[in-house]
Amino acid sequence: MFEIGIMHFVVLSVVVFAAGICTLLTKRNAIGILIGIELIMNAAGINFVAYNRYVWGGGEAGSLIDGQIFTIFIIVLAAAEAAIALAIFLNFYNTFSSIDVERADEMKG
Amino acid sequence: MTVELPQWDQVQRVMPEIWLVIAMCAVLLVPFVRRRSVLAPVVVTMVGLVLALVYVPMGSFGTGGTVHVFSGMLTIDPFSNFFKVLLLAFTLFVVAQWLMTSQREMAVYDVPDFMCLLLGATVGMALMASASNLLMIFIAIEAASMPSFALAGFRKHHRRSTEGALKYVLFGAASSAVSVYGMSLIYGAVGSLDLSQIAYQASVGGGTPLLAVGMLAMFAGIAFKLSAVPLHFWCPDVFEGAPIEITTFLSVASKGAAVCLLLRILYAFAFFGGEGHYIGLATAVAILGGVTATWGNLVALHQGNIKRLLAYSSIAHAGYMIMAASLTAVVAVGDSRLGGAILFYLVVYMFMNLGAFTVAGLVARQTGSEDLRDYSGLMGRSPALAVLLTLFLLSLFGMPGLGGFMAKIFLGMAMFSVAKDVAFVLIIVLFINTVISLYYYMRPVYYMAFVKDDENRMVITPQAAGFMLLLICALALVWTGLLPTQAADLTEDYATIIVREAPGSALSLVEPAVAAVPGNGH
Numbered sequence: 001m002f003e004i005g006i007m008h009f010v011v012l013s014v015v016v017f018a019a020g021i022c023t024l025l026t027k028r029n030a031i032g033i034l035i036g037i038e039l040i041m042n043a044a045g046i047n048f049v050a051y052n053r054y055v056w057g058g059g060e061a062g063s064l065i066d067g068q069i070f071t072i073f074i075i076v077l078a079a080a081e082a083a084i085a086l087a088i089f090l091n092f093y094n095t096f097s098s099i100d101v102e103r104a105d106e107m108k109g
Numbered sequence: 110m111t112v113e114l115p116q117w118d119q120v121q122r123v124m125p126e127i128w129l130v131i132a133m134c135a136v137l138l139v140p141f142v143r144r145r146s147v148l149a150p151v152v153v154t155m156v157g158l159v160l161a162l163v164y165v166p167m168g169s170f171g172t173g174g175t176v177h178v179f180s181g182m183l184t185i186d187p188f189s190n191f192f193k194v195l196l197l198a199f200t201l202f203v204v205a206q207w208l209m210t211s212q213r214e215m216a217v218y219d220v221p222d223f224m225c226l227l228l229g230a231t232v233g234m235a236l237m238a239s240a241s242n243l244l245m246i247f248i249a250i251e252a253a254s255m256p257s258f259a260l261a262g263f264r265k266h267h268r269r270s271t272e273g274a275l276k277y278v279l280f281g282a283a284s285s286a287v288s289v290y291g292m293s294l295i296y297g298a299v300g301s302l303d304l305s306q307i308a309y310q311a312s313v314g315g316g317t318p319l320l321a322v323g324m325l326a327m328f329a330g331i332a333f334k335l336s337a338v339p340l341h342f343w344c345p346d347v348f349e350g351a352p353i354e355i356t357t358f359l360s361v362a363s364k365g366a367a368v369c370l371l372l373r374i375l376y377a378f379a380f381f382g383g384e385g386h387y388i389g390l391a392t393a394v395a396i397l398g399g400v401t402a403t404w405g406n407l408v409a410l411h412q413g414n415i416k417r418l419l420a421y422s423s424i425a426h427a428g429y430m431i432m433a434a435s436l437t438a439v440v441a442v443g444d445s446r447l448g449g450a451i452l453f454y455l456v457v458y459m460f461m462n463l464g465a466f467t468v469a470g471l472v473a474r475q476t477g478s479e480d481l482r483d484y485s486g487l488m489g490r491s492p493a494l495a496v497l498l499t500l501f502l503l504s505l506f507g508m509p510g511l512g513g514f515m516a517k518i519f520l521g522m523a524m525f526s527v528a529k530d531v532a533f534v535l536i537i538v539l540f541i542n543t544v545i546s547l548y549y550y551m552r553p554v555y556y557m558a559f560v561k562d563d564e565n566r567m568v569i570t571p572q573a574a575g576f577m578l579l580l581i582c583a584l585a586l587v588w589t590g591l592l593p594t595q596a597a598d599l600t601e602d603y604a605t606i607i608v609r610e611a612p613g614s615a616l617s618l619v620e621p622a623v624a625a626v627p628g629n630g631h
Contacts, residue, residue, distance in 0.1 A: 010297075013293075017290055020286070024283055030275065030279065033279055033283070034279075034282070036283075037279075037282045037283050037286045038286075040283075040286035040287060040289075040290055041286045041289060041290075043290055043293075044286070044289045044290040044292065044293040045293075047290070047293035047294065047296070047297060048293045048296060051293070051296055051297040051300075052296075055297070055300065056296070056300035056301075066244075066296070066301070066302050067293075067296055069244070070243075070244050070247075070292075070293075070296070070302065073244060073247065073248060074247075074289060077247070077248070077251045080251070080255060081251070081255065081278075081282050081285075084255050084258050084259060084278060085258075085278045085279075085282060087259070088258060088259075088262050088271075088274045088275055088278050089275070091262060091265055091271055091274070092271050092272070092274075092275045094265075094266075095266060095268055095271045096268070096271070096272075101275065101279065104272045104275050104276060106268060106269060106272055107269055107272060107273070107345070107346045107349055107350065
């Protein structure tokens, strides 16, 4: 019978990670880049939870939850990072009237 | 030996960090009591920093210097304590520098926020120095980064500050995301977040590809903090845009904390792998350091802005430290010579950068310019400042008789004593880089001494306190340059990094899990 195991989650996580990297590299809009970053962080979260559940949790009635705790911290810190980043984007928009990262080219060399 | 302490004792070990957090909260509450005071938040910040400084020795009181607290999340060892003392003292200097340079530009109601962010970044960096668990490393790097992003963009309507902050936050968030993905792969390969556990498993199981990829991705986050070469683009822009005291703070504290973290990770690997086992890892990190140093020096050659020039110089110095740190992966257990040399380098580097940036800040405060051309004729107008800046730049270059020279010599000697063949190449790279750097360190001196200022420019007259700060830096450099043995002995005494032993006992907790993977038989 078909059963969902660790491999499915790892593939999902790799796909999400790749999507994140592509978003990161192709987007010119600062918020788009931030979305790419969030995707990568969530890919890491998927990995942690899946490995914890299927491999390193201590079995069916496992009591080791390192990976799950880590995921909670990823969620919290991703939110905090988004808050800081959006504040800086807003400030950038107020100064440059755009959040296109190509506009951030006044300093070179 | 691992010392497990009762819960309350463990809390006492992190009192420095707790004092900093208390000061963070207190400084935000200050406006409710003293609305229009600049001094009140500064005093609260300084009291918090001094209390933290006083409590650092408590962290290892009565346990022979080392404890592992909170299930091995943090390692409080002589090495981390030394770095914390350095960091807290440096932050005090930075606050003093802020009072003398850009305090007037800041609105009064912004001061508590500024101080709160500065303290927050300090907490993160203190944690980075003693983090010995992937979760703690992640939290510490983020705790150090996020306030730094905000600080870099603190001048809200200043175009360059805003642009620098944008680049900083995007680079920082992206590299920490990649880094945390790497951590998830390491967890997948090893099943533990504990650094010593990971290093032990790597040496026993002979590093799987999953672990190797994970480590590589995780180093992205640390390389970003170090501004190592593929991830250095933020550094000059942030340094140019940020207020000068934040530039000073980031150039020393942020990179220092990252070097400490790098040392701790590499040493954990050397501890379980044995002397000379991880030569490949050491070579990879050494190449990173060499490329960083060379790139930083080459690009610095044509910089016309003093802050940008010092930013590239700081990339180069980070490169030297990475080069030395790389060999930690192959040292014998208990060998603290490399750690000692790097701590000595950090101490000297702190005074050199503090001095050079303070002069730049004092000049910028009165002329409003950071352009090298505006330094022309400074030797005639304000000889004392010009001589001091020359001294700091010569020390950054590595002039014999000044601290910078001894720091480089110790670095070379320690590298040579650890691994002769590899170190030989590294020392040549270090020497060539030092020669290249002479050119750009002497450019400000050339402008100050030999270029006539056409119009009659302002005489820079800093207040007495500014001179005091500069004199302290200069004296420290002369002292470490002429009588280095005392400081070198001190740093070597404190350079002991302790790795948590007993992987066996923790291993038994993790091992049965593999057998119980559900659906393993399908």
